[in-house]
Amino acid sequence: MAKIQRQVQMLFDLNKCIGCHTCTMACKTMWTDRNEGQMYQYWNNVETMPGLGYPRNWEESGATIGTCQPKNDDEAALTPLPDIEGDYGAPWEYNYGEVLKTEGGNASRSVVVPFPSPDGPDAYASNWDEDVGVGAFPNNYYFYLPRICNHCSDPPCVSACPRRSVYKREEDGVVLIDQDRCRGYRFCVQGCPYKKIYFNPVTGKSEKCIFCYPRIEQGEGNFCVTQCVGRIRWVSYRDNKASNLYKLVNNWRVALRLHPEFGTEPNTFYIPPMSPPGYLANGDLDSKGRIPVSVLARMFGDNCNQTLAQREARIEEIFDILETERAKGMDSELVRILVATTDTEQVQLT
Ligand code: SF4
Ligand code: F3S
Numbered sequence: 001m002a003k004i005q006r007q008v009q010m011l012f013d014l015n016k017c018i019g020c021h022t023c024t025m026a027c028k029t030m031w032t033d034r035n036e037g038q039m040y041q042y043w044n045n046v047e048t049m050p051g052l053g054y055p056r057n058w059e060e061s062g063a064t065i066g067t068c069q070p071k072n073d074d075e076a077a078l079t080p081l082p083d084i085e086g087d088y089g090a091p092w093e094y095n096y097g098e099v100l101k102t103e104g105g106n107a108s109r110s111v112v113v114p115f116p117s118p119d120g121p122d123a124y125a126s127n128w129d130e131d132v133g134v135g136a137f138p139n140n141y142y143f144y145l146p147r148i149c150n151h152c153s154d155p156p157c158v159s160a161c162p163r164r165s166v167y168k169r170e171e172d173g174v175v176l177i178d179q180d181r182c183r184g185y186r187f188c189v190q191g192c193p194y195k196k197i198y199f200n201p202v203t204g205k206s207e208k209c210i211f212c213y214p215r216i217e218q219g220e221g222n223f224c225v226t227q228c229v230g231r232i233r234w235v236s237y238r239d240n241k242a243s244n245l246y247k248l249v250n251n252w253r254v255a256l257r258l259h260p261e262f263g264t265e266p267n268t269f270y271i272p273p274m275s276p277p278g279y280l281a282n283g284d285l286d287s288k289g290r291i292p293v294s295v296l297a298r299m300f301g302d303n304c305n306q307t308l309a310q311r312e313a314r315i316e317e318i319f320d321i322l323e324t325e326r327a328k329g330m331d332s333e334l335v336r337i338l339v340a341t342t343d344t345e346q347v348q349l350t
Contacts, residue, residue: 001158007173007238007267008211008349010225011245011255012146013338014273015322016232019131019144021046026227027148031210037202040088042126043209044224049145050295051129055082056089059299061193061262065311068263068304077156078190084201089125141290143273145299146232148224149196149209150258150266151175157208160191172237173267174211182206193262221347231340236348238267243348244337245269252334254318256300256311263304271338272296272315274322289319 027044047053061079082088095115114125133142151168155175158166165181166188168174177188177197182205189197189206197208212222220226225233236243241250248271249255255269273296275289297311306314325332330339340346 001168002170004153004168004173005170007153008151008216009236009238009245009249009267009269010148010222011234011248011269011271013232013271014143014145015271016230016338017046017144017146018230019046019048020229021127022227022229023146023224023233026223027209030212030223032207035200035203037200038198038207039091040084040126041198041200041207043196043198043207044146044148045126046144046146048127048130048132048142049299050134050142051132052124054126055087055195056124057087058082058193058195059259061259063193063259063261063263065261065298065301066305066307067261077193078160078187079193079195081186081190081199082195084199086122086124089128092125135290139278139290141275143275143291145258145270146224147194147196147258148268149175149192149211150194150264150268151209151211153265153267155264156191156193157188157197160187161185162187169213172211172213172216174213174216175208176210176213177206177208179203179205179207193259193264194266216349219347219349221349225347231346234346234348237350240348240350244345245348247333248337252321254321254334256302256314256318258300260301260304260306265304270300271322272300272318274319 023044024042024046031043032038032041045054053059092114094112099110099112131142133140135141151174155168158168162185163181163183165178167176169176184204186199186206189199197206199206215222221235225235234245236245240246249269255271257266258270273291275291278286278288278290280286293312293315296315297308301311302314325334330336337344
């Protein structure tokens with residue numbers, strides 16, 4: 001792989017994501033709603049966690065926390081190919097005719113539901129388990145997880161392709177698929193443990209998030225960043241030490257990588273979600289957040305060598321930093337960055 005001159009990165013504050021999917025729709029309308037075969041492609045998507053994810057069970061790569069695996073060039077690291085119907089979910093329509101009188105009749109129902117509705121124990125589609133979460137009332141919980149391709153520094157999708165169709169751009173580290181070279185072998189899909197490559201059955205080629213490179217080249221932020229109503233995203237280059245992204249990752253150290261045990265060195269970062277206290281059996285408030293730190297530590301960490309206990313300690317540390325700085329209000333640089341008022345730059349691509 002050619003030496004990378006610079007590397008773009010993105011950061012998400014999960015304390016601010018409201019799960020509105022504006023980012024997903026921005027990406028969809030910009031890149032994947034014109035061509036046949038792209039109907040199930042969500043280069044950007046937002047999942048409810050804990051949950052099945054999209055495609056279904058993508059988190060189950062078999063990687064072990066505390067050991068850097070799978071290795072970049074280890075064929076054993078190839079994971080099963082997702083099935084379009086079963087693991088992404090076949091597209092369906094909605095019963096607008098029943099609700100909105102669009103077919104000339106009387107409205108017979110007041111609720112829009114999938115029609116015909118997928119059913120049975122294996123029913124699944126994108127966001128099938130949205131807002132379901134886990135746990136029993138009043139200690140049930142969930143949070144939102146927006147995802148794009150991580151434009152990894154050690155991307156197994158690149159080494160998996162025997163055609164050398166997947167490559168990492170030298171000038172900014174964006175991972176792309178050369179559509180002219182691709183022959184649809186799909187080893188790249190198997191190689192990506194985040195399952196962020198989509199095979200297009202109509203063109204017979206694979207496609208993925210392009211980090212909005214035509215916009216990046218103009219210094220414009222990715223469309224998912226600029227359209228995000230929650231202002232939860234920051235984008236910059238890894239070496240831009242003046243950027244807010246750099247400050248959050250390296251100075252304040254409040255952001256972690258998603259499943260770093262996959263060993264791909266992802267270039268996306270997440271500020272883990274805090275949560276309101278849970279309730280004890282006697283009805284008193286617990287001193288701990290409702291989302292167990294152990295659940296977050298299974299997902300987020302600094303690097304692939306960290307143990308689960310080390311990851312838990314880092315998350316506790318981040319929550320302490322956030323609480324301390326929140327108490328200072330707008331006197332805190334960290335709070336000013338995270339609040340992201342309109343004079344806070346979230347796109348710093350110089
Ligand atoms: Fe490749 Fe997947 Fe990493 Fe994107 S997230 S660079 S597709 S391994
Ligand atoms: Fe290669 Fe993936 Fe195409 S393995 S040939 S880029 S489908």
